[in-house]
Amino acid sequence: MADVLLVYKKNFESVHDLSLQTVKEVLENTAREIRVDVRAREQVRRADFIGRDLVIVLGGDGTLTSISHNIDSNTPVMGVNSHPRSEDPEGSFGFYMDSDVETFSTDLEAALSGKAIINELPRLQATIETTSGNRIRSDPAMNDLLIANTHQYAPSKYHLRRGGLDISQHSSGLLFSTWLGQGAWFKQISRKTNCGNAEQSNSHYLVIARDLDPTITDESYFEWTDQTTVITSDMHRGYVVPDGWDEYHFNRGATITVDLQGPHLKLLTFRGSMADKMR
Template structure:
């Protein structure tokens, strides 16, 4: 694979290993004659500059997810776990110690590409960022009750709960799993949802508390909250006031992730 220009997104951690990893990445890219644009994750734009052949994240899984939001097409992404003693890095395929070897293998074409499913999110027809892990819909404060009308598979239901989680396979080992969901493959062309702590009373009793959204299907949630929000990957938050509708579907644009055997 020919790599002329890479876009590097890095976290602002200050650990010695993290800083050394950034130095190593800069050094290796320079040695291979690869032009690099470095950007702290807090300052990244909404889309990639033109002419980028590869996106590299330096940090942990959070930095990888933040970097993924830049990619709207089939541009490849490589995650570098900058401090394995501090970060899980399950989305990452390189570290400081093997980065040189991994870049060499990419140039030689000795790698595989996994296509991880993402979610498309629309707020009153306005398209938001792709979600790589999950979408949260509910009250903006955890101590407030989430009130909404959920519509999926042609069925509508008014609910009260602690919010709704809609997860990809990539996110199924994270928040979704902690909420009681079971992990499923990252490339599964589906999303799965869980209604968190559903309330059941005389007037409202949620019965659609979990399920699957297949490719081509859609979930709609109409807010009945003043402080409702839509949270994407714990990265971006949008207000969802009373009467506003959010739609979630399985995107036809997966993220293309570099992996090694």
């Protein structure tokens, strides 16, 4: 018997309520023997995800991104778009959500029978080592990870080491991105510098100093790299923020290590791979 967890976006919009009701009905009427637990996003804990054969996330990309921090590399997850933009301009684009209410029944069968496409998505992760020797590991980030001064009006000051780089630097913060997590800032930089490509997406990430002068071409400020980035903070107080979610604070003298060695996310798709979407 498959052990399934359904996590949904809780709000007061009827379109999401209707989608939730439809998904529940499909799960109740499936011919396969499954055990299903249903949780609102705001009510789940990491323990809820342990030992699951399948996690279903109903909502948009933001719902899946926030939930993904609780999911290990062994648990398959499928995203179901509860409000597709193709049906309503106010809906979600659903980049990671390859299923919707209309296709859910067929997609569920593919997921449970092992016929879905498995995408092993790399994730960024930061490890903070405090001056007292404590080590704190951030949640893995499937999109991006920020290291910055907690006071946004103050510059971020740090010593940076990566590969042959060993320099002191200041900026408005360091932003790291996976290939699939690239936002507008990633696309702008990649167009100007030709950095980043799909073939290296499992081993490389982009790192850039925010508010970068567009005339700067120094790779100490941006790089598409497979090397670990290590910074030593020269800020009174800073933080690490994976995927714009939880904050991990550190003080001056702390060392923060960032790489692409976080646990992969096993994301299921049904009509093509995530790599296909980027072509």
